[in-house]
Amino acid sequence: MVPAEALAALVGAAAVAAPGAGLAEFLPGIRALPPARRLAYAYLLGIAWTAGLLYALSHFLAVPLRRPAILAVAALPAAAGLAHWLLRRRGAPAAPSRRRVRRDLLTRAAVAAGVVLSAGVLCDALTNPLVDWDGRMTWSAQARYLLAEGTVNAEIFKQPEWYVTHPRYPLLLPVAQAGVLELTGAGDDQPFYRPLYALFFPVWLAVLYGGARIWTGRKAAALTALLAALLPFPAFYRGGGATSAYSDLPLACFYGAGLLLLLAARRRISDGVAAGLLLAAAVLCKSEGALLALAALALAAALALASGRRRGLAAVGVAAVIVALALGLLVSWRSGIPNRYDEDYGSLLSLGAFWPAAAVRLPLLLPKIRFEMISLKHWGLFWSVAPLVLLAGWRGLRRRAAAGLAFAFLAPLAVAWAAYSVSLQPEALVRTTWNRFLLQGTIPFLVLLSFALNDLLRRAPWLPPSLGGPARSPRRHPRTEAGTHPSAGPSSSAPDRSTASG
Numbered sequence: 001m002v003p004a005e006a007l008a009a010l011v012g013a014a015a016v017a018a019p020g021a022g023l024a025e026f027l028p029g030i031r032a033l034p035p036a037r038r039l040a041y042a043y044l045l046g047i048a049w050t051a052g053l054l055y056a057l058s059h060f061l062a063v064p065l066r067r068p069a070i071l072a073v074a075a076l077p078a079a080a081g082l083a084h085w086l087l088r089r090r091g092a093p094a095a096p097s098r099r100r101v102r103r104d105l106l107t108r109a110a111v112a113a114g115v116v117l118s119a120g121v122l123c124d125a126l127t128n129p130l131v132d133w134d135g136r137m138t139w140s141a142q143a144r145y146l147l148a149e150g151t152v153n154a155e156i157f158k159q160p161e162w163y164v165t166h167p168r169y170p171l172l173l174p175v176a177q178a179g180v181l182e183l184t185g186a187g188d189d190q191p192f193y194r195p196l197y198a199l200f201f202p203v204w205l206a207v208l209y210g211g212a213r214i215w216t217g218r219k220a221a222a223l224t225a226l227l228a229a230l231l232p233f234p235a236f237y238r239g240g241g242a243t244s245a246y247s248d249l250p251l252a253c254f255y256g257a258g259l260l261l262l263l264a265a266r267r268r269i270s271d272g273v274a275a276g277l278l279l280a281a282a283v284l285c286k287s288e289g290a291l292l293a294l295a296a297l298a299l300a301a302a303l304a305l306a307s308g309r310r311r312g313l314a315a316v317g318v319a320a321v322i323v324a325l326a327l328g329l330l331v332s333w334r335s336g337i338p339n340r341y342d343e344d345y346g347s348l349l350s351l352g353a354f355w356p357a358a359a360v361r362l363p364l365l366l367p368k369i370r371f372e373m374i375s376l377k378h379w380g381l382f383w384s385v386a387p388l389v390l391l392a393g394w395r396g397l398r399r400r401a402a403a404g405l406a407f408a409f410l411a412p413l414a415v416a417w418a419a420y421s422v423s424l425q426p427e428a429l430v431r432t433t434w435n436r437f438l439l440q441g442t443i444p445f446l447v448l449l450s451f452a453l454n455d456l457l458r459r460a461p462w463l464p465p466s467l468g469g470p471a472r473s474p475r476r477h478p479r480t481e482a483g484t485h486p487s488a489g490p491s492s493s494a495p496d497r498s499t500a501s502g
Contacts, residue, residue: 006126009192012180013199019074020046022081023277025088027270029261033210040206043199044257045274047250048281050074051176052326055152055284058175059333064150070179106219110209110226117229118202121242125194132238135197135245138166142174144188147181157337168334172284173197173247193245200249201235201242204228207253208443211260212450215401220454224446233378233435240436247286248436254282255292256443259408262300262316263401272315275300276322283326288415290330292440293323295411299404307400361426368430378435386449393452402451408444412437 020042024030030041053073057063103111130136145154145164152175157167177193186192205225212221228234233241240246258278261271279296282289297320304312373383390397416437420426 005191008184008186009126009180009195012184012186012192013196015074015183016050016070016176016179016196017043017046017199019049019077019081020044022077022079022084023049023274025081025084027274029264029268029271030274037206037210040203040210041257041274043203044207044253044281045277046074047172047176047196048254048277049077050179051172052277052281052284054179055171055175055333056329058152059329062151062153065146065152065175065178065182066150067182070182104219104222106222106226110222110229113226113229114202114205117235118198118205121198121201121235122195124236124243125198126191128243130190130194130245132240132244132246134239138169139174139245139247140177140188140190140193141165142169142171143177143181143193146171146174146178147188152333153336160338160340164340168287168337168339170284170286170289170330171333172281173250177245197245197250198242200253204234204242204249204253204256204443207257207260208446211256211443211447214260214264215399215447216396216450216454220450220457223453223457224450227382227449228442228446231379231382232376234439234442237378237435239432240439246436248439251282251286251289251292252440252442254278254285255289255296255412255440258282258293258319259296259300259444260447262296262312262319263303263404267304267312267315269315269318272318273322275315276319279319279323280326283323283330288412288440290327291415292411293326296408297323299407303400303404361421365420365426365430368427369434372430372434373438379438386445389449389456390452393455396451396453396455397448399451402448405444405448409441409448412440 021039023045024038024042030038030045033041050070050073054063054065054070057069057073058065063069130140141164145156146152149155152171156162156164173196176196180186180193180196181188184192205228208228209221209225212224216224234249234252235241236243238244240248242249255278258275261275261278264271275296279293282293297316300319301313301316304316373379396402416434419433420429423429
């Protein structure tokens with residue numbers, strides 16, 4: 001690509017996601033985040049708003065997926081957010097300057113790795129052709145149909161004589177992709193829409209780091225983000241990573257970010273709105289997204305009930321209403337499309353088909369699952385070492401949030417196991433989908449891993465503080481009472497509780 005085309009591709013992706021910045025202005029929990037994390041959530045909220053609203057308007061009101069509608073949907077929250085920001089800046093007194101926190105070596109390494117690898121993913125998207133399978137066969141093909149007919153109710157989905165793979169798959173990402181191509185006037189030029197998918201990688205890292213930092217502090221969160229950045233599968237694997245056009249990494253971001261907002265220590269109603277938008281995007285992103293969104297709501301409600309926090313239940317309730325609207329849109333849209341050339345797991349998933357196959361197939365499939373998880377080209381040594389880290393740092397897992405995160409990680413794996421139990425070719429399905437189900441649950445698992453890493457770092461006196469070891473106690477002044485030395489400050493490993501949304 002020439003530089004002008006690359007710039008146009010980035011502007012197109014930014015235009016689709018721009019409403020997120022405006023929405024963040026009205027959501028105090030998101031607005032209070034540091035810039036990088038706020039930008040990551042704004043990207044997810046922008047795609048959820050733009051593509052989700054266009055999906056609904058096109059289906060219910062026959063609004064064409066053309067440039068005027070796309071610009072109107074994107075410009076409304078962006079302009080409102082800008083006006084709110086200007087009024088807030090004009091009326092508020094000058095904010096005191098924040099104390100600059102000196103970054104330790106782990107944080108610097110995590111930032112450097114994330115920036116370099118994200119740049120590599122983006123350069124790949126701008127220069128190389130799309131070579132993955134589902135990106136060409138399914139998601140980009142659906143976007144072409146939407147562009148050609150200008151509606152999510154395209155006749156090609158409804159007429160059985162046309163061969164369309166997975167005609168009932170949710171269309172959130174194809175709508176966003178079509179929006180980028182329509183705004184840039186690029187037709188179906190691949191590099192113009194691939195940055196939309198590539199930008200999910202730095203977003204995934206930022207959401208993960210923010211979620212870990214809520215409970216574990218800066219150093220454990222930085223170490224977790226560094227490990228995540230170096231994993232081969234999320235960044236560069238062609239069968240579901242950021243350099244592909246699959247929907248699994250976006251689903252991981254929507255599901256994980258929405259879950260973290262609901263599990264945060266201080267839940268606001270605005271956090272419930274943000275979580276609802278993100279989980280609604282998960283519903284409209286992929287078929288299993290509906291089950292994951294419901295699992296996130298159930299886990300958050302259970303933890304809120306266990307802790308006796310009514311505000312947490314109110315936030316979950318607001319999020320549930322938004323998710324219910326997304327489910328209604330999906331059911332209504334699917335009702336006019338006959339199921340053909342597609343798996344129909346709903347009709348297969350009966351008690352007779354599921355049991356005893358779920359137990360009988362377990363010994364047969366476990367070796368194949370293990371092979372996928374220990375493959376160096378997919379995950380390196382991560383899934384071999386991560387269980388040992390959890391065992392060694394078990395003291396860090398004695399948190400109420402740990403149980404919720406563990407169940408949230410198991411939710412996509414449970415969906416996978418249900419599909420394998422009724423599939424006619426479970427071995428082939430494991431080979432093509434297991435790693436993608438793992439990817440969908442990476443944010444809750446990696447945040448859980450940060451609990452164990454934090455415990456190990458705090459019990460490693462041989463490590464220097466710059467690498468996460470315990471901070472050295474300052475020399476006590478003879479005239480100063482214990483704990484009140486002028487140079488004493490907050491521990492670098494203390495959790496970040498300044499915001500509620502991670």
